[in-house]
Amino acid sequence: MHVVTTPQQTCNNCIEITISSEIIKKQIAIELKKTRNEIKINGFRKGKIPISIIKQDYLDTIEKNVINHLMQYYFLKFIKEKNINIIGKPTYNIRQYQPEKILIYSIYFEKYPKFDLKYPKKKEIKQLSIQITENDIKQTIQNIHNKQKKIWIKVNRAIKNKDLITINYQLLIKNKILHKYTKKNFQFIIGNNSILPTIEQSILNKKIGDYIELYIMFPINHCDQEIQGKKIHTQIYIKNIEELNYQKYQKNNIIINKNKYQSFNDQYKIIKNKINIEVEKIKKNYLKNQIISKLLKENLINIPNQLLMETITNLQNENIKIYKEQGEPVLSLHINNQNFQKKAIEIITIQLLLKKIIDINHINIDEKVYNILNTNLESKSNNEKKIKKLYSNIHFIKSIKNMIFEETAYELLLKQFNLIKLKCNFQEALIHIQNV
Numbered sequence: 001m002h003v004v005t006t007p008q009q010t011c012n013n014c015i016e017i018t019i020s021s022e023i024i025k026k027q028i029a030i031e032l033k034k035t036r037n038e039i040k041i042n043g044f045r046k047g048k049i050p051i052s053i054i055k056q057d058y059l060d061t062i063e064k065n066v067i068n069h070l071m072q073y074y075f076l077k078f079i080k081e082k083n084i085n086i087i088g089k090p091t092y093n094i095r096q097y098q099p100e101k102i103l104i105y106s107i108y109f110e111k112y113p114k115f116d117l118k119y120p121k122k123k124e125i126k127q128l129s130i131q132i133t134e135n136d137i138k139q140t141i142q143n144i145h146n147k148q149k150k151i152w153i154k155v156n157r158a159i160k161n162k163d164l165i166t167i168n169y170q171l172l173i174k175n176k177i178l179h180k181y182t183k184k185n186f187q188f189i190i191g192n193n194s195i196l197p198t199i200e201q202s203i204l205n206k207k208i209g210d211y212i213e214l215y216i217m218f219p220i221n222h223c224d225q226e227i228q229g230k231k232i233h234t235q236i237y238i239k240n241i242e243e244l245n246y247q248k249y250q251k252n253n254i255i256i257n258k259n260k261y262q263s264f265n266d267q268y269k270i271i272k273n274k275i276n277i278e279v280e281k282i283k284k285n286y287l288k289n290q291i292i293s294k295l296l297k298e299n300l301i302n303i304p305n306q307l308l309m310e311t312i313t314n315l316q317n318e319n320i321k322i323y324k325e326q327g328e329p330v331l332s333l334h335i336n337n338q339n340f341q342k343k344a345i346e347i348i349t350i351q352l353l354l355k356k357i358i359d360i361n362h363i364n365i366d367e368k369v370y371n372i373l374n375t376n377l378e379s380k381s382n383n384e385k386k387i388k389k390l391y392s393n394i395h396f397i398k399s400i401k402n403m404i405f406e407e408t409a410y411e412l413l414l415k416q417f418n419l420i421k422l423k424c425n426f427q428e429a430l431i432h433i434q435n436v
Contacts, residue, residue: 013111016095017074019103027070031062067094067103075107085112088306110304117356118298119416125290127419128429130279132272136426140271152242158205159241161191165203166240169331172233178226181330185239196331203238212236216331221316221340223323224330234331275426282429289436291413295353296346303348311344354409361412365405369397372404 036054037047044053071092079086090109097103152164159165165188171181188195190204202212213235220229319340322328358365373387391397424432 014106014108015075015078016104016106017071017078019070019074019105021102024066024070024103027066028059028063031066032058035062063099067097070103071105071107086110087112087304088310110306112307112352113302113304115299115301115352115356117353117360118295120294120298123417124420125287125294125417126422126432128283128286128432129421129423130283130429131423131425132275132279133425136275137268137271139427140275141267144271151245153245155241155243156208157241158207159190159203159238160205162244163190164188164242164244165190165238166242167203168237168239170235171227171330172235173230175233178232181227183329186329186331194332199236199331203236206238208238208241210238212238223316223320223328227330279426279429282433286429286433286436287414288410289433291410291417292350292353293436295413296349299349299353301349301352303345303352307348308341308344311348312340315340315344354406354413357409357412358405363408363412365401365408368404368408369401373400 032051032054035058036049036051039049039054039058040046041049041053044050071094075090075092078084087110090107092105092107094103094105097105155163167186168184169182169186171178190200196216198214198216202214203210206212213233215231216234217231218227218229222228370387373390422432
């Protein structure tokens with residue numbers, strides 16, 4: 001095998017491989033003999049059919065299969081020897097081949113980008129030191145009460161921010177109603193980023209009974225192909241306007257579950273325990289978010305196009321699944337306002353950064369997974385069999401592996417930063433985590 005590499009400035013790569021005629025002939029001869037031993041032809045005993053007859057019926061197919069096999073075999077051998085981690089499927093292109101002659105073919109592929117992990121000059125990050133106060137617990141109880149006791153009251157005035165609106169709407173193309181998009185009693189709150197801004201702007205200051213007609217340009221990546229990239233005539237009827245009111249807060253009347261009440265003191269203990277659990281999550285996520293935010297600014301990685309497109313496709317498919325399974329309304333902002341490319345770039349960059357820190361420290365994640373499973377099994381007898389059974393659950397092992405991968409990477413990254421304690425209460429911590 002002879003390999004010629006073509007220098008590339010990006011993550012796209014091309015190599016050219018030459019396979020000698022002797023290798024091809026030898027492999028074809030092996031496959032011809034295999035075929036002779038497997039097939040039956042009237043007048044001949046099995047395994048005694050002349051090779052010349054086998055060639056007449058099977059040579060073209062065998063030769064094609066051999067060429068495909070050899071092209072893949074020598075390419076995989078090459079990337080293994082060079083320790084190249086490729087993305088997706090490579091593209092093979094035969095440049096020169098005639099029976100009984102050498103095979104010259106090229107392979108186009110993308111590989112994961114090489115980069116040096118850069119850290120910010122200022123390596124300080126804040127570590128929350130959260131003190132749970134009496135007010136935190138009371139405020140959380142109050143928030144629960146507000147969710148349970150809020151009442152929407154119908155008002156007869158113009159629509160304003162934070163109102164709950166009920167509308168009927170339908171979509172039309174060339175004056176033909178698209179019945180599958182017609183919806184009655186669709187509710188949303190003004191200013192909650194739940195519906196297209198165009199709709200919000202058009203109905204502000206309108207009143208019950210008003211009709212609105214407008215044209216909406218749906219994005220080219222919308223979940224529904226029928227309206228992708230189209231300017232759709234939309235008719236809206238304002239059916240109801242409501243504003244929020246709260247029932248008077250009664251200290252000893254807090255609902256835990258449906259039709260179940262608990263005293264304030266009992267509720268106090270439950271909420272305090274829940275806050276303690278939440279505090280640990282907030283502290284960990286606050287550190288993670290700061291680390292990622294700083295690393296994303298320092299590390300601008302040239303992401304391979306194939307990897308980017310695959311990730312975008314996965315995000316789009318996930319969005320379509322939500323649209324179909326949960327019945328998301330066609331006017332929902334969640335469905336219409338997805339910047340998949342930006343989100344995909346961030347996801348890929350984070351994964352590449354985490355993988356880089358793992359590789360730099362020569363951490364074997366598979367080994368860590370095995371050791372953790374082995375340590376956590378209740379019985380020490382027959383552990384190998386139990387572990388083997390666990391490994392047969394692909395989704396379980398994948399989720400465990402991802403979790404350990406992330407936790408290990410963040411632990412290693414955390415060592416690169418200086419921690420500065422930031423004292424706060426629980427309510428302040430909730431604001432801090434939102435602002436990272």
